[in-house]
Amino acid sequence: MAGKRWKIDLEESLRIAMSALRANKARGFLTTLGIVIGIVAVILTMTAANGLQSTFRQSFSSVGSDVIYVSRFPWVMRNDFFLYRNRPRLDLRSANALERRLRGSAIVNPTLGGRQDLKFRSETMEGISVVGTTEKQTIVASAQPAVGRFITDFDVTYKKNVCVIGTEVRDALFGTANPLNQQMKVGRFTFRVIGVMEKQGGSFLGGPNFDRQVFIPISTFVKAFGGERSQDVNLAVKAPSQEALADVEFAVIGEMRKIRQLRPSEPDNFSINKLDTLVGTFNNVMGVVLLVGLLITSVSLFVGGVGVMNVMFVSVTERTREIGIRKAIGAKPHSIMFQFLFEAAAIGLVGGLAGIAIASVLTAVINALVMPASVSVGILVIAVVVSIAVGIVAGFVPAWKGARLNPIDALRYE
Amino acid sequence: MDRNSENGHAADGTALSLRDVVKTYVVGTDVVHALRGVSLDIRRNEYVAVMGPSGSGKSTLMNVIGCLDVPTSGTYSLEGQMVANLNEYQLADIRNQRIGFVFQTFNLIPRANIFHNVELPLIYAGVARSQRRERVERAIERVGLANRVKHKPNELSGGQRQRVAIARALVGEPSIILADEPTGNLDSKTGDEIMTLLDELHQAGQTIILVTHEDYIAAHAHRVIRLKDGIIESDSPTSGRAG
Numbered sequence: 001m002a003g004k005r006w007k008i009d010l011e012e013s014l015r016i017a018m019s020a021l022r023a024n025k026a027r028g029f030l031t032t033l034g035i036v037i038g039i040v041a042v043i044l045t046m047t048a049a050n051g052l053q054s055t056f057r058q059s060f061s062s063v064g065s066d067v068i069y070v071s072r073f074p075w076v077m078r079n080d081f082f083l084y085r086n087r088p089r090l091d092l093r094s095a096n097a098l099e100r101r102l103r104g105s106a107i108v109n110p111t112l113g114g115r116q117d118l119k120f121r122s123e124t125m126e127g128i129s130v131v132g133t134t135e136k137q138t139i140v141a142s143a144q145p146a147v148g149r150f151i152t153d154f155d156v157t158y159k160k161n162v163c164v165i166g167t168e169v170r171d172a173l174f175g176t177a178n179p180l181n182q183q184m185k186v187g188r189f190t191f192r193v194i195g196v197m198e199k200q201g202g203s204f205l206g207g208p209n210f211d212r213q214v215f216i217p218i219s220t221f222v223k224a225f226g227g228e229r230s231q232d233v234n235l236a237v238k239a240p241s242q243e244a245l246a247d248v249e250f251a252v253i254g255e256m257r258k259i260r261q262l263r264p265s266e267p268d269n270f271s272i273n274k275l276d277t278l279v280g281t282f283n284n285v286m287g288v289v290l291l292v293g294l295l296i297t298s299v300s301l302f303v304g305g306v307g308v309m310n311v312m313f314v315s316v317t318e319r320t321r322e323i324g325i326r327k328a329i330g331a332k333p334h335s336i337m338f339q340f341l342f343e344a345a346a347i348g349l350v351g352g353l354a355g356i357a358i359a360s361v362l363t364a365v366i367n368a369l370v371m372p373a374s375v376s377v378g379i380l381v382i383a384v385v386v387s388i389a390v391g392i393v394a395g396f397v398p399a400w401k402g403a404r405l406n407p408i409d410a411l412r413y414e
Numbered sequence: 415m416d417r418n419s420e421n422g423h424a425a426d427g428t429a430l431s432l433r434d435v436v437k438t439y440v441v442g443t444d445v446v447h448a449l450r451g452v453s454l455d456i457r458r459n460e461y462v463a464v465m466g467p468s469g470s471g472k473s474t475l476m477n478v479i480g481c482l483d484v485p486t487s488g489t490y491s492l493e494g495q496m497v498a499n500l501n502e503y504q505l506a507d508i509r510n511q512r513i514g515f516v517f518q519t520f521n522l523i524p525r526a527n528i529f530h531n532v533e534l535p536l537i538y539a540g541v542a543r544s545q546r547r548e549r550v551e552r553a554i555e556r557v558g559l560a561n562r563v564k565h566k567p568n569e570l571s572g573g574q575r576q577r578v579a580i581a582r583a584l585v586g587e588p589s590i591i592l593a594d595e596p597t598g599n600l601d602s603k604t605g606d607e608i609m610t611l612l613d614e615l616h617q618a619g620q621t622i623i624l625v626t627h628e629d630y631i632a633a634h635a636h637r638v639i640r641l642k643d644g645i646i647e648s649d650s651p652t653s654g655r656a657g
Contacts, residue, residue, distance in 0.1 A: 005540030012537045019525045325521045328482060329582065330510020330538035332503055408482050411521065 009335050017342035020315060021350075031311045032351030034304025035390055038297050039355025039383050040362070043375060045293025046382070047363050049286055051373040056282050065275045066242040067140055068249050070098070070235040070256060074271040076281045087269045090233045092222070094259050098235060101255045106248045107238040109136035112221050112231045118214065119185035120173040128169065129213040130186055132221025140236040143210065148180050148195030156217040161224075163191040164215040167199045186214060189224045245274070301386070304351060305394035312344050312398035323402050324410025337403040344395020345388045352387025356380060428493075429458045429589055429621045430479065435488035437474050448474035450644035451488070456590075456623065461616045463624045463632035463652075466641035473594075475641065476625055480515060480592045481508045493589050510538050514583025518595035520575040522567040528554065528578050529563045535586040553585040554578075557611060573604035580611060590621040597631055609634050 021028055069075075073084050092110060099108040112132040118125040135153050138144055145164055155162050163186060170179050179193045191214075200210040216224075225231075239248040249272060256270055316323070323336055360375055367373045437449040449471045456462055466472045477483040478490060481497055484505070490497045492512055500508065514535075515521075522531050532553055536546045554560055557577040567575055576596060583591050593612065597605030613634055616622050624635055632638050633652055640647045 004542065008537055008540050008542070012534075016526075023525060321521070322523055325523060326534070326538075327506065328480070328509060328515050328521075329535045330506050330586075331534075332506045332538070335538065408477055411482075411517070 009332075010338060013335060013338035013342050016339045017346055020319075020343050021346055024311075024315070027311060027314075028347050028350065031307040032304065032347055032354060034300050034302075034307050035348055035351030035387050036304075036355040036358065038301035038304050038390070039352050039387055040359045041293055041297040041300055042386060043356065043359035043379055043383055044362060044366075045290060045297065046379045047359070047366070047373050047375055048289055048293070050376065050379075051366070051371045052282075052286060052289065055371050066240075066245055067236050067238045067274065068245065068252060069273040070237065070252060071271050071273055072232045075273045075277055084271070088260070089231075090235065090270060092218075092233055094256070095233050095235050097259045098237075098252070098255055101259075102237065102248075102251065105251065106240070107136055107139055109134055109140040109236045109238075110218060111137070111234045111236065112218055112225075113234065114221075114225050114231060116187040116214075116225070117185075118169065118173060120179075120182065123173045123175075125169065125172050129208070130221070130225070131213055131215050132218035132225075133215050134218055137215065140238045143197050143200055145195035146198040148193070150195055151215060151217050156219050159219040159223050160217060161189060161191045161220060162194045162217065164195040164197060165193060166197050166209075166211040166213050168209070168211040169214060170196050186216065187225065191216060249274075301390050304348075305390045308344055308347050308391055308394035309398060311347065312340060312395045313401070315343060316340060316398045316402040319402075320405065320410050320413040323405050324407050324413065327405070327407035328411060333403040336405075337399045340399035340402050341392055341395050344399065345391040348387045348389070348391020348394070349384065351391075352384050355387065356383055359383075427457045429456050429460065430490070430492045431455045432478070432485075433489045435475075435478060435485040435490060437471075437478060437483070438486050447644050449478070449485070452641075452644075452646055453488075454639065454646065454649065456621065458589075458621055459616070459619050460637060461613075461622050461624070461635045463626055463635035463638045464641065465625075465627060465629075465632055465638060466647075467627070469643075470641040471644040472625055472641050474644075476592060476594055476623075479590075479623065480513050481505045506538075510535055511586055512589040514586065514588035514591040516576070516579050516583050516591060516593040516596045518598035520567070520572070520579045520599070522575055522578055522582075524567055527564050527566055528559065528570070531567065531578055532581045532585050535582060539586060549585055550581075553581040556584060557581045571604070572600050573607055576600065576604075576608050577611065580608070580615075584615070584620075590623055591615065592623050592625075594625045595627075596624070597626070597628070605631070 070090065072087050072090050077084065095108065095110040099110075102108055110133075114130055115127045116130045118128050133151065134156050135151055138150050144150070146167075148164070150164055151162065154160070163184070165173075165179065173179070173184060174182065179196060182193050183190050184193060185191075197211075197215070237248060237252055239245045253268065253272065257268065260269060262269065323331075326336060356375075363373050363375050431454075433453050435449055435452045436447075439446040439448060452471070452475060464472055464475060474483070478485055481492070481500075482505075484490075484500070485498055488498070492508065495508070497505070497508065509515075523534070526534075529550055533546055533550045536549060541549070551560070551563075554563060557580050559574060559577055559581065562570060562574065567578065570578065576599075580591075580596075583593075591612075596612070597608055600608060609631060612622055612624070622635075624631070626632050635652060637649070637651050639649045
C-alpha cells in the first residue's frame with residue numbers, strides 16, 4: 001500500500017513536471033545551454049581519449065611490449081639534447097658483441113635507418129624511411145609480410161639488393177599492380193621487391209609511420225648507404241617473455257657497459273627505450289587532453305547547473321500559489337519536492353540529449369577528418385546520467401524551498 | 415477510507431470540537447492575538463456560517479479548522495482525533511481525507527484540466543487510477559459539469575470554476591466542507607447557484623462550514639457564529655431555519 005502510494009505520488013510529480021516543461025519550452029531550452037556544452041565537452045573528451053588510445057595502440061602494435069631498444073639517444077627528448085649529443089655512436093661491432101653475450105637469453109636485432117627517395121618507373125616518393133635489418137626483424141617486431149617473404153639470413157650474408165615495402169609505399173609506387181619481383185630504386189640503387197608488410201595503422205600524432213617504410217638487409221644498407229660510420233645502429237632486444245623483460249634490461253645495461261668499458265662512476269652513454277617510454281609520453285598527452293576536457297566540462301556543467309537552479313527558483317516562485325493549493329488538499333512536502341526535482345532532472349536530461357546529438361555530429365566530423373572516433377554506449381550512458389544528476393543537484397535547493405512552504409502563506413501569495 | 419462508519423466518535427454526532435483555542439502570531443516585535451479562547455462544537459450534517467469583520471480571527475479559525483494551522487493552546491478534535499499536536503505529514507493526511515476546501519478565488523491549478531484538478535486529492539490519498547476515474551466522474555457529475563471534463567480552468571466561467579472546486583472538495587468524501595467566501599468573486603446570480611449547490615450537498619448529509627460577511631449568504635446556513643476580536647460574540651440558529 002505504502003509503495004503503491006509512492007508510485008501514485010511519483011506519477012503525479014512526473015506529470016506536473018512535464019506539463020511545466022511544455023509550458024516553458026524556450027526558457028528551459030536556454031537554461032540547458034550550459035549543460036549542452038558540458039555534455040558535448042564530456043563526450044568529445046572521452047571520445048578523443050578513446051580515439052587517441054586506439055590510434056596509439058595500432059601505431060605501435062609492432063613495438064612489442066617484450067622488446068627493449070638500445071640506441072644512442074632516448075626516444076623522448078625534451079630540452080636536454082646536450083646531455084646526449086657527445087655520446088659515441090652505436091656501431092655494428094658493439095651490436096654483434098651484445099648479441100654474442102646475450103645469446104641464449106634474448107634475441108638481438110640490429111637496424112640502421114636513413115631516408116632515401118624511392119622510384120618505380122614514373123612514380124617517386126621522397127625522403128622515405130629505409131631500414132637496414134636482419135631476418136630477426138619479424139621475430140622481434142610483430143609485423144609480418146602480408147605478401148611474399150621477409151629478408152632472410154641468406155640475403156643478409158650475401159648483401160642482396162632485395163627490399164620489403166610497407167603498404168603505403170606499395171600503394172604509392174605500384175598502385176594496384178603486383179609489386180613482387182619488380183625492380184625499384186632506393187636512392188641510387190636498384191632493389192627487387194620480395195615482400196609487402198601487413199598494414200600497421202598509420203602515424204600517431206606525427207610519430208613514425210610504419211606503413212611508410214622499406215626494409216633492406218642491414219649488410220646491403222651498410223654497403224649502399226655508408227651505414228655505420230654516418231649512422232647509428234639501433235638494437236632491438238626481445239626477451240623470452242614480458243616477465244623476463246626487466247631481467248633482460250638489467251643484463252643489456254650490464255653487457256653494454258662492459259662493451260663500452262664504462263667505469264662504475266660513469267653514467268650510461270647509451271639509452272634503453274621501450275614501449276613503456278612511449279606509453280609514458282602518451283599518458284602525458286592523454287593527461288593533458290583529459291585535464292582540459294575535464295576543466296571545460298566542469299566549468300560548463302557548473303554554469304549549466306547554476307542556470308537550472310535559477311530557472312527552478314523562478315519556477316517555484318511562480319507556482320507558490322499552486323504549491324499552497326496542493327498542500328491544502330493533502331500534498332506532502334516530498335510530493336512537492338519530487339515535482340520540482342523531476343522538472344529539474346528533465347531540464348538536465350533535455351540538455352544532455354541535445355549535447356549528445358551535437359557531440360555525435362562533431363564526432364562524425366572528427367572521424368571523417370582527423371582520426372578514428374566513435375561515441376560508445378558507455379559514454380552515452382555517462383552523459384545521460386551526468387546531465388540528469390546536474391539537474392537534480394541544481395534543483396535540490398529550489399525544490400526544498402518549495403516543499404517547505406507554509407500552505408497558508410503560499411495560498412495567500414499573489 | 416471508511417472512517418465514517420467505524421469511527422467510535424461518530425456515534426455522538428460530533429464532527430469537530432474546539433476547546434479554549436488560542437492562536438497568537440509574532441509579527442516582528444508585535445504579538446497578535448488572533449484567537450483568544452474559542453470553544454465550539456459542530457455536529458455532523460450541520461450547516462454553519464462563520465461571520466465577522468476583518469481582523470476578527472475568522473481566517474485564523476478557518477485555518478485551524480482546516481488543519482492548515484495548529485492552535486497555540488487549547489484542543490481541537492476532528493471526528494474524535496486530536497489535531498493540536500500532529501506533525502506536518504499527519505496534518506496533510508487529515509486535510510486530504512477529512513477536509514474539502516472551497517476558496518473564494520477557486521484555486522484551481524491552471525495547467526491541469528478539470529478532471530485532473532478534481533482527481534488531485536485522490537492522487538495524494540494514494541487511490542489507484544482505476545478507482546479514481548469513477549469517483550472523479552461522479553463528483554464532476556454532481557456539480558453538473560460532466561461535459562467539461564477536458565477543459566482547462568481558464569476555459570470556464572467563474573461559476574463553473576467554483577463548481578470544479580466544489581467537486582474537488584467533494585471527491586475525497588470529507589467530513590467537512592470548508593467554504594471560504596465561496597461567492598466572493600461571483601456575481602449574485604452565479605453566487606446563488608453555488609449556494610444552491612451547497613444547500614443540496616447539505617441536504618445529502620454533508621457538514622458544511624461557510625465563511626462569509628454577507629448576511630444573505632449566511633442565511634443559507636442553519637447556525638451563525640459571529641467572531642469579534644478573537645472570541646465568539648454570538649452563536650445562534652438562523653431565524654426561521656433552525657430546527
